[in-house]
Amino acid sequence: MRVWDAFVRVAHWALACCVIAAWFARGAPHEWLGYAALAVVLLRISWGCVGPAHARFTRFVPGPSRTAAYAKRVLARREERYLGHNPLGGWMIVALLSAVILLAASGWLATTDRFWGVAWVQDLHAWLADLLVALAALHVAGVAYSSLRHRENLVAAMLTGRKRPPAAGDVFE
Amino acid sequence: MRAFVFAMLFLTASAASATGLASCDSGAKESWQSQDKLTAVLKEKGWQVRRIKVDGDCYEVYGMNEKGERVEAYFHPRTFAPVPKGAKGFKG
Numbered sequence: 311m312r313v314w315d316a317f318v319r320v321a322h323w324a325l326a327c328c329v330i331a332a333w334f335a336r337g338a339p340h341e342w343l344g345y346a347a348l349a350v351v352l353l354r355i356s357w358g359c360v361g362p363a364h365a366r367f368t369r370f371v372p373g374p375s376r377t378a379a380y381a382k383r384v385l386a387r388r389e390e391r392y393l394g395h396n397p398l399g400g401w402m403i404v405a406l407l408s409a410v411i412l413l414a415a416s417g418w419l420a421t422t423d424r425f426w427g428v429a430w431v432q433d434l435h436a437w438l439a440d441l442l443v444a445l446a447a448l449h450v451a452g453v454a455y456s457s458l459r460h461r462e463n464l465v466a467a468m469l470t471g472r473k474r475p476p477a478a479g480d481v482f483e
Numbered sequence: 484m485r486a487f488v489f490a491m492l493f494l495t496a497s498a499a500s501a502t503g504l505a506s507c508d509s510g511a512k513e514s515w516q517s518q519d520k521l522t523a524v525l526k527e528k529g530w531q532v533r534r535i536k537v538d539g540d541c542y543e544v545y546g547m548n549e550k551g552e553r554v555e556a557y558f559h560p561r562t563f564a565p566v567p568k569g570a571k572g573f574k575g
């Protein structure tokens with residue numbers, strides 16, 4: 311059944327492409343790829359407030375107690391399958407989007423007259439880029455783990471938008 | 484998964500290396516002129532030097548030129564000759 315709408319899927323892959331391309335690009339292309347990534351994130355955040363159910367933050371970002379309880383079940387290998395994002399996946403989305411916003415903001419700051427060539431701004435930008443790569447690696451590892459665990463190709467799901475209908479014991483959210 | 488690990492290793496390796504904007508053939512670091520000297524030379528020209536880094540065995544300077552414009556410029560660490568953008572193994 312259809313879970314991820316077209317906006318979510320295009321935004322996901324557009325952001326991935328912008329981040330990877332910006333990592334390798336230098337000069338003006340690097341800057342424009344960074345601003346494009348920021349634009350994608352801001353659009354995705356808007357969509358997360360007004361879009362369909364599975365795209366909404368309120369649906370997939372639970373509070374600390376529910377998230378901790380889910381994490382415990384993951385460690386015990388007893389976690390349920392979510393049709394949408396699971397709680398840890400939801401928080402990873404928040405972390406990734408925040409990292410891109412801070413990365414783009416620090417990158418822009420580094421181009422202003424006031425902060426041009428200021429070491430801490432440049433170093434912060436580099437550190438945030440490393441942090442984003444680490445988060446992305448963890449994100450892909452989580453996707454791989456969930457795919458194997460629940461025998462469902464989540465990368466394909468983010469391309470087609472379709473996932474297996476929920477069975478008994480699955481969470482619809 | 485294996486491809487992903489290799490991709491991440493490659494990303495990490497490329498991050499640790501030079502930016503690739505320019506590189507210099509500048510020999511041993513002991514033979515270089517100091518960064519303070521370069522700062523003094525550029526100040527003489529009316530520049531404001533904000534930061535000097537070593538990139539690709541060149542000195543990479545962030546600062547404002549005599550017109551107050553933002554500049555990111557490369558200099559050969561021995562001769563202080565300006566390095567053209569994109570130069571590889573610039574000999575000064």
